[in-house]
Amino acid sequence: MKGLKKKLLAFFKKFSPFLFIVLIISGFFWRVFLFREVPIPGDFITGVYYPWLDYKWGYAVGVPVKNPIESDVVSLIFPDQSIAVKTLLSGVAPLWNSYKLNGVPLMANFQSAAFSPSNVVFFFLDSVKGWTVQIILQHILAAVFTFVLLRYWKVSIRGSLLGGTVYSLSGFNMIFSQWNGHVLSAAFVPLIILFTEKSLNKVKVIDGVLLSISLALQILSGYPLITFYTVPVILLLWIFRFRFEKSYLFKSFCLGVFLLLGLGIAAVQLLPSFELWGLSQRGSEPLTLEWAFLPFRKIITFIAPDFFGNHTTYNYWGPQEYTSNTGYVGIMAMFLSLLSLKNIKFNNQIKFLFVLMALTLILAFRTPVSFALWNYNILGMKAESAHRIMVLFTLCTSLLAGFGLDILLTKRLRRKDMFISLTPIFCVLVFFLFYAISLRTTHTVGLDGFKIGIRNLVIPSIMFLFLVAVLYLINVNKKLKTFGITLIFIAIIFELFKFGWKFNTFSKIDLVYPTTPVIDFLTNQKKPFRVLCDKVIPTNFCNQYGIETPEGQDTIQPIKNSQFLVAINGGDIESSEVRRYGVIDNDTSSLLDLVNTKYILTLKTDSKNRPSKTGEIPERFNNPRFKNVYEDKSVAVIENKASLPRAFMVYNWDVEKSNLKILKSLMQKDFQFDQKIILEKEITLEKSQVQGQKQLYKVEYLEYNPQVSKIRVNTSSFGLLFVSDSYYPGWSAQVDGKGADIYRADFLFRAIPVNKGEHEVDLMYDPESFNSGKKITIFSVFMASTLLSVSIFGKKAMASYTKTKI
Incomplete structure (x- = not known):
């Protein structure tokens, strides 16, 4: 019994940091466990669009919508990933999506995340519950991998836990939590840094293979932009560790081999994706300069994310939108990261992180360097949101905060240290206080911007004063240090939880793609046929019900599919821009007959053109070509009698x-x-x-x-x-x-x-691209397994041989 007790205590001591991480992340998702809600904006489905708007879904006046800018989750991410998982579970590679845009590649689109490592949960859970577990799991992994990296860098357990917690719940990871793939891809960045660091210190096959696997899993997770950002991180780390020695040349060669091996493992995804990219609309769909970079005003959102308002309170007045507030870490974490400057002369990891942070800011904001990359479209920069590189800023800040906490734990702070760490935060708060005051006289946002800005500086200012008070207590009485640091940790949890809870939506499970009589009518018709839904149901929503549509939204799609929609709308493919939002406005186009569009959804409207249960069908359908075959409240299903068979x-x-x-x-x-x-x-x-x-x-x-x-x-x-x-x-x-x-x-x-x-x-x-990629993946997995086996069993054999010889 005593032996069992000792084993349990040893187990708990060893794994308690990971249990703590699970507890913290579970605390953030408490609504999942207590109310059985799910991290999907189901309210956006039932509270914004018909035919769901015709029903109340248990609410007195309809479903209230919390966050209108999470629409991509339910209109793009969830449908595509659900189709991919269902196909995969049927034993077939999810290669093709027939449900939108007259058919497009599925797996080749990274964000379908067909081979995401977390898809394993769907072997045990349905689509909604599996999705929920995936969302929670990605935050746990982000925290755990950051913790492990900090421990390797000799940061204390407390400092490592703090760093992991901050990264897992910081700006980028909180805002894109429900995009399911963004955070999982970001979670692998600290793990890749860890195994790169290990490989450059000492070549070990196991570290190299784990680097290969980490890189491959990051690529398969569903958001390639993170991998794109990971490459310069590896390069910068290689430069920082560079030494003019033959051994370093060998280490560099081995590092390159294992990175290539990682690409080889992911080849089954990479080759089809590269093929699609070459045939896609991305080259002709550049982002505007306004959306490419962070405006310098967004600096305040690093510590006061709601200064410009929040879409969830319907008072956002700032530049771009809230999804660019990806740099948020909070007052406490920002202070701790700045405090790590105290050891910058003696610690190469801190130097590396500050240089990486500076490069990140140079690329995220409009600077001569970032603008040149964007202007000349180097590496396709014109098609990407450069400010999403702020995921690296939050990682650097989180890691530095871990170092900062250790300084707070082990050293007495001088006034100079506190001045250096607190002054930048204080100056930013004061500057934007006066900026908010100045808004009273402007004509663009005026008094509303002033009130919103001032109000949303209150809590960050209180947190700053609270931090100053805690630091004073710690310096006055050393016995209060542990208590003070505990207060700081609680304050960090408060800041990050408040930020994440305010932005993210948790819905009742029955609000997630519920059916209606109109949807039932369409799903019961003999297939194949297509339905034009967008005048009633947004693009891609119908796909979740197995309904095929000629329109659709995709981050990357064959350019010819986009151009054909331009033609349906009566546009000129030479002069009209092609976009990822494939909306058909001309719902009486004769080209719809060609693409087997048998049904068209439309709203009945009253004399003021408002949707009405007793309204009339639009005049354009008063044509022998069309027939009203089904109605439910405000929605009518029009049969296109001229539609040709598939x-x-x-x-x-x-x-x-x-x-x-x-x-x-x-x-x-x-x-x-x-x-x-x-x-x-x-x-x-x-x-x-x-x-x-x-x-x-x-x-x-x-x-x-x-x-x-x-x-x-x-x-x-x-x-x-x-x-x-x-x-x-x-x-x-x-x-x-x-x-x-x-x-x-x-x-x-x-x-x-x-x-x-x-x-x-x-x-x-x-496709040949998939088959070639599959062969490369199989070969690469075989090589990784062989190297790992030789490394493990070869050592054992050598040890056994040595013992026998002795």
Whole structure:
């Protein structure tokens, strides 16, 4: 019994820091455990859009919406990741998303996070509960990995716990908590620093392999921008550790090998993603300068995040939006990080962190360096939000805060130390106090900005005064040091929890994609068909219910899909900008017939054009082409009777290589989509052999899945089977089990030659980029496993041999 007690005590002592981290993070997510709420902004679904707005969902006047700028979570991140996980759990690689934009790659889009390491939870939990565990787990990992790095750097347990806690709950990680992938990717940064540091100190295979695995898992986590930022961190660390020695050259070589091995392990994700990037809209969708960098006014948000207001209180008046407040760490952590300057002369880690922090700020704000990178679009900088590099600023601040706490624990602070650490914070608070006062006379924000700014400086100012008081107590009486440091830690928890709780939404589980009669009607219709939803339901929402749409939103998508939507809206693909938000405004476009748009959702409106349960269907649908087939309260489902089937035969075609001419032809009112298609290259058979004849055909789907379809075709003569799903590299066809060519038809879609008679046409998505990446990944995993096995078992064998010899 005594032995068991000792073992339990030893276990608790060893793992108590990790249990403490779990306790702190669980405390932040207390609503999950106490009220069974989930960290998904379900209120945005049911409280903003129809058909859900027609129902109250247990509330007297409808569902209140807490944070309107978390819309990406429910309109982009959750649907894509859910589709990827469901496909993966069915035993199929989640390669293709047929639910939006007429079909686009799924896994190749990083943010689908198809192979995220945390997806393992879905083998045991449903989509919503699994998502909840993922959100919590990423914060725990961020804290744990930061703790482990600080311990390696000889920071005390208390200092390491503080650093881990601050990083896990700081600006970037709190704001993007529910984007599920951003924080997990960020969590691996301190772990990669750890194994890079170890590899540069002493080459050990186990450290190198763990570096490779960490890098690969970061890439697979779903937010590649973090990996992009991790590369200069590794380079800077290599420079800081550089020595003119042969041994360092060998260490550098080994480091490079293990980094390449990490890229190899992630090749199954990287190769398809690089292929998609090369064919995407990203190059023609640059961010404006206003959104590329942080305005210098945002410095105040490092310690007072709500100075410019908050979208959750509907009083935000500042530049950009609240999601750029990623630099927040709070008064206490900022002070501790500045306090670490006391040891900067003697500690290389502190030097490294301050240099990295300075570089981060240079790139995040508009400086000559950052502007040059943006202006010349170096490494695609024009398509990215440079200010998201502030994740490194919060990491540096958190790590430095750990060092700062150790100084507070072990050394007596001089007035000079406190002056250096407190003065920058005090100056920022005072400067923005006067800035807020000056707003009273402006015409842009005026009195509201003044009131909001002053009010939201109160708590940071109180925290600053509280910090000064605690420091005074600690200096006056050494016996109060432990008590004072405990107060500082509690104050840090208060600052970070308050910040995170105010921004993040926790919803009742029944508000997360609930069904309605309109949705039930659509899901019960025979597939395949598409529904134009955006006038009622935002893009991508329908995808969660298995409803396919011609519109859609994606951070990265094939540019041709975007250009086709421009054509549907009646725009010019040469002059119109293509965007990630694929919204169709022209819901009566004839091009919708071509893409199998069988149903169109619309709102009934009253005489003042307001949604109404007793209202009328818009005048534009008073046309023989349309039929009102279903209504529920304010929403009507319009059948497009001119909609063509997903697949049909054509016996007449033209060949045109100009994309612009193809779209102009398709946009002509007299173009008969069911009679003729436009190809981009010639086929072997002459048109004269089939034209002028009367053709009969029957086409039916035997199987329809996103990545595999079987179609039975019976045709009276040779022709082309047209399928209104996106043409993209990796799609292949077989006719009666024999390979057949797929031609790009009508700008975006597919056509397969089919001979006279009855045939079975199989369409499969099996891209070479995925297969090549898979082979590289398998080889890399084999190499990593071999190196690890040789390292572990080789040492044991050597030790055994040495003992025998002795």
